[in-house]
Amino acid sequence: MSKGLTKRADDYSQWYNELVLKTGLAEHSDVRGCMVIKPYGFAIWELMKEELDKRFKETGHVNAYFPLFIPKSYLSKEAAHVEGFAKECAVVTHYRLKTAPDGKSVVVDPEAKLEEELIIRPTSETIIWNTYRNWIQSYRDLPLLINQWANVVRWEIRTRLFLRTAEFLWQEGHTAHSSNTEAIEEAERMLDVYAEFAEKFMAMPVIKGLKSVNERFAGAVETYCIEALMQDGKALQAGTSHFLGQNFAKAFDVKFADKEGNEEYVWATSWGVSTRLMGALIMTHSDDEGLVLPPKLAPFQCVIIPFFFKDEEINSKLMAKAKEIANELRQAGIRVQIDDDDTKRPGFKFAEYELKGYPTRIVIGPRDLENGTVEIARRDTKEKSSFSNENLSETISTMLADIEKELRNRALKYREENTSVVESFEEFKQVLEQKGGFLVANWDGSAETEEKIKEETGATIRCIPLEDNLPSGPCIYTGKEAKHKVVFARAY
Amino acid sequence: MSKGLTKRADDYSQWYNELVLKTGLAEHSDVRGCMVIKPYGFAIWELMKEELDKRFKETGHVNAYFPLFIPKSYLSKEAAHVEGFAKECAVVTHYRLKTAPDGKSVVVDPEAKLEEELIIRPTSETIIWNTYRNWIQSYRDLPLLINQWANVVRWEIRTRLFLRTAEFLWQEGHTAHSSNTEAIEEAERMLDVYAEFAEKFMAMPVIKGLKSVNERFAGAVETYCIEALMQDGKALQAGTSHFLGQNFAKAFDVKFADKEGNEEYVWATSWGVSTRLMGALIMTHSDDEGLVLPPKLAPFQCVIIPFFFKDEEINSKLMAKAKEIANELRQAGIRVQIDDDDTKRPGFKFAEYELKGYPTRIVIGPRDLENGTVEIARRDTKEKSSFSNENLSETISTMLADIEKELRNRALKYREENTSVVESFEEFKQVLEQKGGFLVANWDGSAETEEKIKEETGATIRCIPLEDNLPSGPCIYTGKEAKHKVVFARAY
Numbered sequence: 001m002s003k004g005l006t007k008r009a010d011d012y013s014q015w016y017n018e019l020v021l022k023t024g025l026a027e028h029s030d031v032r033g034c035m036v037i038k039p040y041g042f043a044i045w046e047l048m049k050e051e052l053d054k055r056f057k058e059t060g061h062v063n064a065y066f067p068l069f070i071p072k073s074y075l076s077k078e079a080a081h082v083e084g085f086a087k088e089c090a091v092v093t094h095y096r097l098k099t100a101p102d103g104k105s106v107v108v109d110p111e112a113k114l115e116e117e118l119i120i121r122p123t124s125e126t127i128i129w130n131t132y133r134n135w136i137q138s139y140r141d142l143p144l145l146i147n148q149w150a151n152v153v154r155w156e157i158r159t160r161l162f163l164r165t166a167e168f169l170w171q172e173g174h175t176a177h178s179s180n181t182e183a184i185e186e187a188e189r190m191l192d193v194y195a196e197f198a199e200k201f202m203a204m205p206v207i208k209g210l211k212s213v214n215e216r217f218a219g220a221v222e223t224y225c226i227e228a229l230m231q232d233g234k235a236l237q238a239g240t241s242h243f244l245g246q247n248f249a250k251a252f253d254v255k256f257a258d259k260e261g262n263e264e265y266v267w268a269t270s271w272g273v274s275t276r277l278m279g280a281l282i283m284t285h286s287d288d289e290g291l292v293l294p295p296k297l298a299p300f301q302c303v304i305i306p307f308f309f310k311d312e313e314i315n316s317k318l319m320a321k322a323k324e325i326a327n328e329l330r331q332a333g334i335r336v337q338i339d340d341d342d343t344k345r346p347g348f349k350f351a352e353y354e355l356k357g358y359p360t361r362i363v364i365g366p367r368d369l370e371n372g373t374v375e376i377a378r379r380d381t382k383e384k385s386s387f388s389n390e391n392l393s394e395t396i397s398t399m400l401a402d403i404e405k406e407l408r409n410r411a412l413k414y415r416e417e418n419t420s421v422v423e424s425f426e427e428f429k430q431v432l433e434q435k436g437g438f439l440v441a442n443w444d445g446s447a448e449t450e451e452k453i454k455e456e457t458g459a460t461i462r463c464i465p466l467e468d469n470l471p472s473g474p475c476i477y478t479g480k481e482a483k484h485k486v487v488f489a490r491a492y
Numbered sequence: 493m494s495k496g497l498t499k500r501a502d503d504y505s506q507w508y509n510e511l512v513l514k515t516g517l518a519e520h521s522d523v524r525g526c527m528v529i530k531p532y533g534f535a536i537w538e539l540m541k542e543e544l545d546k547r548f549k550e551t552g553h554v555n556a557y558f559p560l561f562i563p564k565s566y567l568s569k570e571a572a573h574v575e576g577f578a579k580e581c582a583v584v585t586h587y588r589l590k591t592a593p594d595g596k597s598v599v600v601d602p603e604a605k606l607e608e609e610l611i612i613r614p615t616s617e618t619i620i621w622n623t624y625r626n627w628i629q630s631y632r633d634l635p636l637l638i639n640q641w642a643n644v645v646r647w648e649i650r651t652r653l654f655l656r657t658a659e660f661l662w663q664e665g666h667t668a669h670s671s672n673t674e675a676i677e678e679a680e681r682m683l684d685v686y687a688e689f690a691e692k693f694m695a696m697p698v699i700k701g702l703k704s705v706n707e708r709f710a711g712a713v714e715t716y717c718i719e720a721l722m723q724d725g726k727a728l729q730a731g732t733s734h735f736l737g738q739n740f741a742k743a744f745d746v747k748f749a750d751k752e753g754n755e756e757y758v759w760a761t762s763w764g765v766s767t768r769l770m771g772a773l774i775m776t777h778s779d780d781e782g783l784v785l786p787p788k789l790a791p792f793q794c795v796i797i798p799f800f801f802k803d804e805e806i807n808s809k810l811m812a813k814a815k816e817i818a819n820e821l822r823q824a825g826i827r828v829q830i831d832d833d834d835t836k837r838p839g840f841k842f843a844e845y846e847l848k849g850y851p852t853r854i855v856i857g858p859r860d861l862e863n864g865t866v867e868i869a870r871r872d873t874k875e876k877s878s879f880s881n882e883n884l885s886e887t888i889s890t891m892l893a894d895i896e897k898e899l900r901n902r903a904l905k906y907r908e909e910n911t912s913v914v915e916s917f918e919e920f921k922q923v924l925e926q927k928g929g930f931l932v933a934n935w936d937g938s939a940e941t942e943e944k945i946k947e948e949t950g951a952t953i954r955c956i957p958l959e960d961n962l963p964s965g966p967c968i969y970t971g972k973e974a975k976h977k978v979v980f981a982r983a984y
Contacts, residue, residue, distance in 0.1 A: 029623065031610065034559035036623055039638060042556045064534045067526035068612075068643055068659050069582075072589065076597050086589035086598050090561075092612070093585045093600065095647040097564065097578035105568045106578050108585065108609055117600055118523065120560075120584070120612075131521065131528055146531060151560055151643065155587040167560050 005355075007288045012232040016283060020161045023291050023356050025278065033159045033166030040356065041162075041278060043299035045169070048277060049149065051201055051296070052171065055193050061145040061173060066127050068151075069118035074126040077251040081125065084218020088155040090120040090166075120153040125219060125244070125270055128174045129252040136176060136266055138257045143186070144176040152274075162279035163236075163492050170274035176266045178256060180245075183267035184222075187243040190271040191224040194239035202277070203294040203408040204228050204284045205415055206238055207438075207487060209463025214447050217270075221245035227462040227487065229415045230283040233436025235462045235489035238280050241271035279492070285380075285407050291357030292379055294407050295400040300337045302329060302396055303358045305349055307365035308342050314366050315342075321364055325374070325392055332393035334400070354379060359403050360396055364389075380406050425453075425476045428488070432457055438487050444475035445483030453477055459488045497847075499780045504724040508775060512653045515783050515848050517770065525651045525658030532848065533654075533770060535791035537661070540769060541641065543693055543788075544663065547685050553637040553665060558619050560643075561610035566618040569743040573617065576710020580647040582612040582658075612645040617711060617736070617762055620666045621744040628668060628758055630749045635678070636668040644766075654771035655728075655984050662766035668758045670748060672737075675759035676714075679735040682763040683716040686731035694769070695786040695900040696720050696776045697907055698730060699930075699979060701955025706939050709762075713737035719954040719979065721907045722775040725928025727954045727981035730772050733763035771984070777872075777899050783849030784871055786899050787892040792829040794821060794888055795850045797841055799857035800834050806858050807834075813856055817866070817884055824885035826892070846871060851895050852888055856881075872898050917945075917968045920980070924949055930979050936967035937975030945969055951980045 005022065006014045020026055025041030028034075037045065053063070069092065075082045096112030099105075121127065128146075135141060149171045159165050173190060177183040191208055198206045206226035216223040220242035228238050246265040249255070255263045285292040295301050304326055306318035322338050329336040337358075339349055346363070353361055363375045374392065377384040380403045387395050418437030422428045428439055439459065443449060454460050464484045471482030497514065498506045512518055517533030520526075529537065545555070561584065567574045588604030591597075613619065620638075627633060641663045651657050665682060669675040683700055690698045698718035708715045712734035720730050738757040741747070747755045777784040787793050796818055798810035814830050821828040829850075831841055838855070845853055855867040866884065869876040872895045879887050910929030914920045920931055931951065935941060946952050956976045963974030 029559045029619070031559045031561045031563060031619070034561060036559065037557040039554035039556045043554065046555065062531035062535065063538065064531045065529040065661065067521045067523045067528065068645065069523045069526060071523060072598060072600075075589070082589075082598055086591075089587070089589060090584045090610070091586040091589065091600050092582045094583040095581070097567070097574075097581060097583065097611070099578075106564060106574055108564075108583050118582070119589070127521070127523070153560065169557065 005288060005290060008231060015288070016279075017161065019282060019286060019291060025282070025291075026161045028159075028161065033156055035159075035161050035165045035167075037169070037275065040299065044281070044293070044297055045275060045278060047297045047299065048201070049171075052193075052197055052273065053149075055197060056147050056171075056173065059145075059189060059193060061147045061175075063148060064146050065148055065150070066124050066131065068121055070121050070124070070127045072117045072119055074130060075119055077126060078219045078247055080247075081219035081251075085122045085154070089122050090153045090155055092118040092120065121150070122152055122154045123270075123272075124148065124150070124152075124172055125174065125248050126252070129248040129254060129268070132174075132176055132266070133252050133254045136254055136256050139178045139259060142176055142178045142256060142266070143182065145173075145186075146175065147171055147173040160279075162275055162282070165275075168275045170272050172270060172272040175269045176249075176254070177269070178258065178264075178267070180267055183245075183269050184243050187222070187224055187241045187269040187271065190269070191226065191239075191241040194241065194271070194273060195226050198226055198228065198238055199408070201294065201296045202281050202284065203404055203411060204238070204280060205408070205412045207463060207465055208467075209465045209469075209487065211240075211463060212447070212450055212461045212486070214450055215460065217242045219244060219247050221247065224466075225463050227489075228280055228284065229418060229438055229489070230280070230492065231414065232283075233418055233490075235438065235487075235491040236276075236280050236283070237462070237491065238277060239271070239273040242269060244268035244270060284411050286357065289382075290355035292407065293357040293359060295359045295404050298335065298357065298359050300335050300358055301400055302334055302336045302360045302362060303353050304336060304338045304362045304364070305346060305353075306338075306340065307346050307363055309366060314369075317369055318364055318366070321369060321389070325362065325364075325389065328393050329396060332397060334393065334396055350377070354382075360399055362392070362396075378403055380410075422476065423473065428453075428459075428476055429457055432459055432488075432490070436490065438462070438489050440485060440487055441476045442471040442473050442482035443484055443486045444478050444480040446478075449475060449477050453488070459490050462487045462489050462491060497780060497782060500723060507780070508771075509653065511774060511778060511783060517774070517783075518653045520651075520653065525648055527651075527653055527657045527659075529661070529767065532791065536773070536785070536789055537767060537770060539789045539791070540693070541663075544685075544689055544765065545641075547689060548639050548663075548665065551637075551681060551685060553639045553667075555640060556638050557640055557642070558616050558623065560613055562613050562616070562619045564609045564611055566622060567611055569618060570711045570739055572739075573711035573743075577614045577646070581614050582645045582647055584610040584612065613642070614644055614646045615762075615764075616640065616642070616644075616664055617666065617740050618744070621740040621746060621760070624666075624668055624758070625744055625746045628746055628748050631670045631751055634668055634670045634748060634758070635674065637665075637678075638667065639663055639665040652771075654767055654774070657767075660767045662764050664762060664764045667761045668741075668746070669761070670750065670756075670759070672759055675737075675761050676735050679714070679716055679733045679761040679763065682761070683718065683731070683733040686733065686763075686765060687718050690718055690720065690730055691900070693786070693788045694773050694776065695896055695903060696730070696772060697900070697904045699955060699957055700959075701957040701961075701979065703732075703955060704939070704942055704953045704978070706942055707952065709734045711736060711739050713739065716958075717955050719981075720772055720776065721910060721930055721981070722772070722984065723906065724775075725910055725982075727930065727983040728768075728772050728775070729954070729983065730769060731763070731765040734761060736760035736762060776903050778849065781874075782847035784899065785849040785851060787851045787896050790827065790849065790851050792827050792850055793892055794826055794828045794852045794854060795845050796828060796830045796854045796856070797838060797845075798830075798832065799838050799855055801858060806861075809861055810856055810858070813861060813881070817854065817856075817881065820885050821888060824889060826885065826888055842869075846874075852891055854884070854888075870895055872902075914968065915965065920945075920951075920968055921949055924951055924980075924982070928982065930954070930981050932977060932979055933968045934963040934965050934974035935976055935978045936970050936972040938970075941967060941969050945980070951982050954979045954981050954983060
């Protein structure tokens with residue numbers, strides 16, 4: 001049965017959009033650039049949140065909540081920061097509507113104009129560091145390890161569901177430290193948390209690295225990132241962790257007294273991942289049949305479908321068995337759903353759950369009842385086999401673990417096959433056009449070279465890998481002595 | 493040791509503000525009307541969220557996320573709704589800043605003016621029903637049972653931490669149904685969920701009732717509510733659940749085809765609780781020493797304080813014992829913290845944890861090590877006693893259950909003592925002045941009478957109780973035949 005889904009090979013971008021819409025993950029709202037995250041999509045995001053939140057708490061962080069609004073003047077306090085965010089922000093100028101002269105509609109009340117405009121937070125460094133000024137006096141108040149789950153707004157013109165939207169959901173950690181070293185350690189620790197989450201929960205391999213100056217967060221001294229490779233050969237930045245130095249402490253005058261009583265500016269980090277991870281998840285594993293979800297992030301890891309016939313007695317036995325199995329699986333901690341809708345045919349259902357990416361599917365028919373068996377299909381390989389209905393929780397648990405491993409290996413293999421070491425700019429352009437993917441190349445370290453390569457090819461430096469970044473020859477573009485071996489790609 | 497906290501009897505309002513600030517629950521931000529929810533306050537809110545979310549899911553609801561922005565014209569579509577919310581909303585008019593002529597600050601770019609202004613959601617009925625139009629075609633798409641956790645903005649001028657802030661956090665359920673009856677059942681079901689949460693988790697007794705027409709949600713056919721009584725004799729509306737009839741379906745043209753193929757407008761409910769619950773929690777149980785938290789909502793249910801001496805060997809034994817106890821308690825699911833700070837004196841710590849409302853405190857001194865004992869203090873009664881250090885998880889669990897019961901009983905007793913049945917308007921005024929609390933009185937059912945009583949006394953009808961609302965005599969104000977026996981109070 002056709003799901004009417006465009007094939008990846010035909011139009012990857014179209015495939016992605018259709019997939020997000022057809023699986024009920026999200027849709028565009030009437031409000032320009034804003035999406036509605038639908039229940040199925042939100043359930044995946046909740047699983048991500050839950051696990052990330054646990055990892056943040058395990059590394060000593062606590063949650064808090066800061067205002068949605070940032071006074072306009074705050075944005076200007078850190079020069080690079082305002083440069084990065086002023087051009088794409090939503091501005092609140094008034095605080096009241098009134099009835100229009102027509103008596104029906106409403107208009108903005110000109111008398112309710114704010115003295116100072118408020119910006120909807122595009123990120124919260126400024127409002128948070130303005131608050132930290134009152135919270136930090138001495139080294140005893142440090143480190144301050146705070147995270148917030150929030151919505152933020154960046155006024156993007158060209159939007160794509162999950163990947164780039166005007167409003168999105170994210171978490172932003174903002175920490176304060178008494179030393180340079182400790183802040184850098186924190187930024188690296190959180191990068192590791194993100195990388196581990198991506199690899200263990202999303203089954204998505206990532207490269208850990210540093211951004212070049214051009215790609216750094218507005219206001220950061222260093223930006224660490226994790227970069228993943230999508231199935232169309234484009235890179236996706238999946239998370240960033242910034243070492244902010246003393247930039248925001250200086251902008252907001254946040255000092256602490258050390259043990260000797262000397263005053264010093266506080267050291268900072270910030271780090272975040274967003275609903276963009278949903279886009280990364282979809283594009284890493286899914287196929288032409290629909291979504292493929294790694295089991296740990298599947299809202300339901302198994303669907304049980306009784307194969308109904310026109311015999312009430314048999315059907316009620318099938319349902320009883322389905323419930324029995326569901327109970328067993330639930331007790332083993334497996335998220336399971338029974339589909340007992342008798343108005344839809346099994347074939348329709350199979351396609352539906354494939355589309356939605358349920359990792360496993362158990363089908364029970366009358367013959368299974370006699371034989372003590374069930375049929376289990378797995379989403380990743382689309383294999384179907386008959387299994388004994390004894391000890392099914394173990395069968396499914398083992399299969400889920402196997403699916404996860406398979407997805408991770410597949411993604412890793414794809415990345416390996418699509419990572420090319422290139423020795424010259426000619427080769428660079430050729431590989432980029434013909435194959436895409438990650439291009440590993442020697443770079444002279446100058447922003448100018450990076451800019452020129454970007455102009456000529458559309459590829460940017462995704463990161464200077466934390467490991468294995470020593471140059472193996474001259475810069476591919478200038479022929480000058482290379483500073484680093486870096487990873488280029490076209491990117492989302 | 494004095495905590496410098498104003499006494500409730502001296503100035504309840506001042507006591508409340510100081511308590512919220514000194515315990516680190518929240519503080520005012522620099523942004524007018526917006527608060528910062530600090531980590532300790534947020535940890536309590538997270539416990540509330542977790543439990544409410546669980547109950548929503550158990551009653552069949554799923555979470556989703558809708559845009560922060562509401563196009564101005566949407567608000568006008570439901571007449572009563574816009575009337576209720578237009579006067580206090582934040583309006584986004586522009587989407588870009590630019591560098592000011594001085595080259596330093598930024599100004600709103602006049603060229604980046606939105607064609608239609610966007611309102612920051614004060615509540616999401618309009619944007620959600622505009623979305624539901626595309627999701628609902630037939631009875632098969634119903635019921636739609638969706639909840640969202642979000643921030644909302646209502647431009648309040650006079651704000652109080654947690655109780656009334658321009659931005660606050662809440663959840664809003666928005667459900668769609670194929671019949672009147674089913675929607676009313678849903679509204680009542682969610683009221684019950686709120687009431688049970690308030691009573692079982694917050695140890696806060698509530699009266700379930702219906703709002704009078706004057707106090708109804710803007711756009712609702714009926715507003716159900718739970719009302720609690722604070723320690724200063726004022727009422728607090730702790731949650732509302734609205735039966736919206738077909739008002740929003742009509743405003744946004746949302747119809748469904750029933751089984752016979754007839755088109756009908758969809759029936760709706762919405763329901764919400766907010767960070768206001770934090771205010772209710774604080775004001776229900778806390779005392780002149782500080783916060784008192786019901787154990788289920790205490791971020792830490794027990795603190796262990798080793799009573800350090802100037803003897804390293806003893807101190808390390810004390811710490812070892814503290815850790816052993818902490819492990820035992822954690823395994824029993826008790827949230828426990830050890831305070832091993834040797835720069836602060838025990839007396840200081842005791843006051844600090846009393847202020848922060850930790851339900852129980854375990855102190856271990858050298859003599860305890862010899863005797864196999866610990867000293868346990870409970871926050872609610874301030875009793876201290878010596879206990880065997882065997883099986884402490886059971887001792888503490890039992891004590892926590894007992895504290896919860898004690899708090900609930902105390903709050904119930906307070907409410908009973910401060911609920912007065914009044915027979916005349918003279919008595920009404922007298923009791924309201926001298927005692928406050930809930931005033932149960934017969935009312936003729938007219939909005940005019942309600943309005944006059946409010947003007948003359950400041951008291952409003954908190955609710956028409958769902959139970960026991962039959963009048964026992966004539967209206968106390970007009971002497972006319974009464975329609976209901978209702979609950980009046982001055983309110984937050």
